[in-house]
Amino acid sequence: MDAGGHAAAPTLPDVLPEPKQRGRVMGFVHRHPTIVLGGSVVALMVLIAIFAPFLATVDPTALAPAKRTRPPSELYWFGTDMLGRDVYSRVLYGSRVSLTVGFSVALCASVIGTTIGLIAGFTRWVDAVVMRVMDGLMSIPAILLAIALMALTRASMKNVIIAITVAEFPRVCRLVRGVVLSLREQPYVEAAIASGTRVPVIIWKHILPNTLAPLMVQATFICASAMIAEATLSFLGAGTPPIIPSWGNIMAEGRALWQVKPYIVFFPAIFLCITVLAVNMLGDGLRDALDPRLAKRL
Amino acid sequence: MLAYFLRRVLATIPVVLMVALFVFSLLYIAPGDPAAIIAGDQASPEDVERIRASLGLDRPFVVRFAEWLWQVIHGDLGTSIFTNLSVAHMISQRIEPTVSLMALTLILSLSIAIPMGVIAAWKHGTLIDRVVMMVAVFGYSTPVFVVGYLLAYVFALQLDWLPVQGFTSITEGVVPFLRNLILPSVALGLIYMALIARITRATMLDVLSQDYVRTAKAKGVEQKGILFVHALKNAAVPIVTVVGIGFATLIGGAVVTESVFAIPGLGRLTVDAILRRDYPVIQGVVLLFSFTYVLVNLAVDLLYTVFDPRIRY
Numbered sequence: 001m002d003a004g005g006h007a008a009a010p011t012l013p014d015v016l017p018e019p020k021q022r023g024r025v026m027g028f029v030h031r032h033p034t035i036v037l038g039g040s041v042v043a044l045m046v047l048i049a050i051f052a053p054f055l056a057t058v059d060p061t062a063l064a065p066a067k068r069t070r071p072p073s074e075l076y077w078f079g080t081d082m083l084g085r086d087v088y089s090r091v092l093y094g095s096r097v098s099l100t101v102g103f104s105v106a107l108c109a110s111v112i113g114t115t116i117g118l119i120a121g122f123t124r125w126v127d128a129v130v131m132r133v134m135d136g137l138m139s140i141p142a143i144l145l146a147i148a149l150m151a152l153t154r155a156s157m158k159n160v161i162i163a164i165t166v167a168e169f170p171r172v173c174r175l176v177r178g179v180v181l182s183l184r185e186q187p188y189v190e191a192a193i194a195s196g197t198r199v200p201v202i203i204w205k206h207i208l209p210n211t212l213a214p215l216m217v218q219a220t221f222i223c224a225s226a227m228i229a230e231a232t233l234s235f236l237g238a239g240t241p242p243i244i245p246s247w248g249n250i251m252a253e254g255r256a257l258w259q260v261k262p263y264i265v266f267f268p269a270i271f272l273c274i275t276v277l278a279v280n281m282l283g284d285g286l287r288d289a290l291d292p293r294l295a296k297r298l
Numbered sequence: 299m300l301a302y303f304l305r306r307v308l309a310t311i312p313v314v315l316m317v318a319l320f321v322f323s324l325l326y327i328a329p330g331d332p333a334a335i336i337a338g339d340q341a342s343p344e345d346v347e348r349i350r351a352s353l354g355l356d357r358p359f360v361v362r363f364a365e366w367l368w369q370v371i372h373g374d375l376g377t378s379i380f381t382n383l384s385v386a387h388m389i390s391q392r393i394e395p396t397v398s399l400m401a402l403t404l405i406l407s408l409s410i411a412i413p414m415g416v417i418a419a420w421k422h423g424t425l426i427d428r429v430v431m432m433v434a435v436f437g438y439s440t441p442v443f444v445v446g447y448l449l450a451y452v453f454a455l456q457l458d459w460l461p462v463q464g465f466t467s468i469t470e471g472v473v474p475f476l477r478n479l480i481l482p483s484v485a486l487g488l489i490y491m492a493l494i495a496r497i498t499r500a501t502m503l504d505v506l507s508q509d510y511v512r513t514a515k516a517k518g519v520e521q522k523g524i525l526f527v528h529a530l531k532n533a534a535v536p537i538v539t540v541v542g543i544g545f546a547t548l549i550g551g552a553v554v555t556e557s558v559f560a561i562p563g564l565g566r567l568t569v570d571a572i573l574r575r576d577y578p579v580i581q582g583v584v585l586l587f588s589f590t591y592v593l594v595n596l597a598v599d600l601l602y603t604v605f606d607p608r609i610r611y
Contacts, residue, residue, distance in 0.1 A: 136316025139595075140588045143550030144568075148324055148584050151572050152335055228441045232554055235443055238572045251443070259462065262451055269444040277439035284435070 032289050038281030045275050049095040058086045061245065072263055082257055082264075090245040091268050097246035098227045098275060101161055105226035106219040108165040113172025114215060118203055120173070121180025131177070134170040142167035142225075143232055150238040160239050164229045168222050175218055179211045213290040220283030224276045231272055247272045303600060310596050317588045318370065321581055322363050336379060336577050349379075375582035380574045385582035388567060395465045396563035398475070399552055402483040403490065411491040412537065415498025416525055422503060430495060437492025442551040446485035446558035453481060463560035486555045490544050497540040501533035508532070534605035542598035549587045 029036045120127040137145070142164075149163035183189055183206070192202050233239030234248025235255075242249055247268040254264030325332045333350035334341070341349075353362070369376070375385035418430040454462040460481055466474040505511065506529055514528045556565030564583055571579035 132312055132316055135313050136320055139313055139317050139592050140320060140584060141546040141549040141591060143553065144584045144587055147553070147568065147572060148321070148580055151575060151577060151580050152324060224439065231441055232443070232550075235441075236554065236557060236569050236572060258447060258451075259455060262447070262455075265447055269441075269447070273440050273444060276441075277436065280435060280439050 032285050034281045035285030035289060038278045038283075038285055041274060041278035042282060045095050045099060045271075045278070048092055049099050052092045052096060058089050061085065061243070082253070082261075085245075087250065087264055087267055090250050091247070091271055093245045094247040094250060094268055095271065095275070097157065097240055097244060098230060098272065101157065101164065101230040101240075102223040102227040102279065104161045105164045105168060105229075106223035108161065109169040109172050109222050109226075110215055110219045112165065113169040114176050114208075114211065116169075117173040117176025117211075118180060118207065121177045121184070121207075122199060122203065127177070130173070134173055137166075137170045138174075140167075143229060146229055146233060147236070147238055150233060155239065155241040157240055157244065160230055160233060163233075164226045167229070168226065171222070172215070172218055175214055176211050179214060180207055183207055183210055217283055217287045217290065220279055220286060224279040224283065227272065227276050227279070299603065302603060306596060306599050310592055313592055314589060315367075317592065318367055318585065319363065321585045321588070322366055323359075325577065325581075326359070335575075370585065375585070376578040378571075378576050378579050380571075380576045380579075385578050388579060389564065389582060389586060392562060392564050392567045394467065394563075395561045396552055396556070396565060398465075398468060399479060399482055399486065399555065399561060399563065400548060402476075402479050403487040403548060403552075406483050407487040407490045407494060408541070410487075411494035412498050412530075414491070415495040415537075416502055416530060418495070418499040419502030419506060420521075420525055427499075430499070434492040434495045437488045437495075440488065442485055442489065442554045443558050445488050446482065446555055449481045449485050450559070465559075465561045465563070482555045482559045482561060485558070486548065486551045489551065490548055493540055493544045493547070494537065498533065498537050501536045502529055505529045505533045531605065535602055538598050538601050538605065542595045545594045546591055549591060 116130060120130040140148075145167040146160075146163040149166060150159065153159045153163075189202065189206050192206055230239055230246065231248035231251070234246050235252045237252060239248055240246040242253070250268040251265050254261065254268075258265045325335065331346075333346050333353060336353070337346045337349050373386050375389070377384055378388060381388065414430050414433075418427045421427050450462055454460050461478055464478055466478045468475040502525075510532075511524060511529055514524050519528070552563070553565035553568050555561070556563045557569050560566075564586070568580060568583045570576075571583070
């Protein structure tokens, strides 16, 4: 059959080079450098937090009054504070607090905000009430709201997480409600409503998947601002209890001496900045990857 | 125009009431006995009883809220537990440094960030653009107190150009006033500048691709005229919006900045109140700052009509 008079197409000489095939991994790195860079730094910080007991040179809470305020040296990489505690070990352990607070707040705020946002987007009378409440909550500057809440409760990491979550979740609520309102007008949702699909099923199958992308981006930014908020609260003396070494606490303790021993403040500050920067880069990258239209503009 | 103004002003009333309700009810939402919380750790049982009586916990919540609101409207924010002075009086003593700090920060941020954003958009894709955006990302990833210490370390301790801490009233001369306030303002303004520069660049990019900009170019308007007259005016609405929303960051940052630079303003008052658990003072300051924030955003909404006369809703 193939030989039956049909002229086979002559094989073309290979003038075009093979299109350069990048591996899947390298291709991703090339397209989304900020996600990769931000993600790697965050991953590194998570590893530091998990393996802090092995990386630290001494117990971060061990007092050694004889070795007070030693400058950074071979023995004490980041120096020692006014109670002789090793700043390097304390900074490593501090990553646990920042990451726990950042991730917990991002998770709690997303879950609470999404739930309320979905209900508000679908029920008109709830929407009217909830959105007024959210307007009110968002009119109180987040850090002040957290301060007021912390002033009422005992200092603990759980309370810090709750206080920052209360200050942050209205943003998620607003975002999700906005997405729901615009999705409700989509033909496929109208079709689902018309064909008698129950509301919970519509929310689960049609609405929720479409909120995930903006939600993920928002959650990353909330994680970053929660880390800053935790450090700020601790720095002001209204956050994580002073006995737990958190970056904010180390800086708060270094405050009294910062003019003569600036390294006590600067090492935790550098770790905090790098972590927050990485999380923000991850968020920027995710936003660009998930919403290419916006990426072109911003 | 007047109808729009009135409607916007009326629309803020429920928000203000909501804020007041929150600030008032925080004390009752928190776990534990409100009287014991207010009295603090060192209070005797008699103190707790006295405070319980003054709070009027036996009466309905709505009645207490209404009474409290009535007092607030008349400028009575309660009495500090620690100093026994009226909260309104304590606030009035501390307000000048905070207002000075915020005003200078606002002026600095706007006059640096907007040109930065405009230039980044104009030189889109070049090195300048990338540097501006990098600075912006760093700006909103660095906590205010870190920037504050860094600036104070370099410019006050190492170079010895400016005082490390403190505040001088403007009535004692403009130069000492500025010398004390310039570092705190830059520290506080960095995150604000980052926000404004980003939004300015983004909206300017949008505006610069519009037909009327091309027309302006075609009829020979010079570059500066196009950028700062034709384009910037049309980009004003999103920029002003971010200036309004970012004001919350500015308020929160002021509390921290005042601690770093030992400025005796409302922020210091807040921090002292936290450490002493002086709840009426915290309540008063939060209320004042929140109202200011609402008013700033009301002003922003009203400004829309100035920048864009098409807005009518």
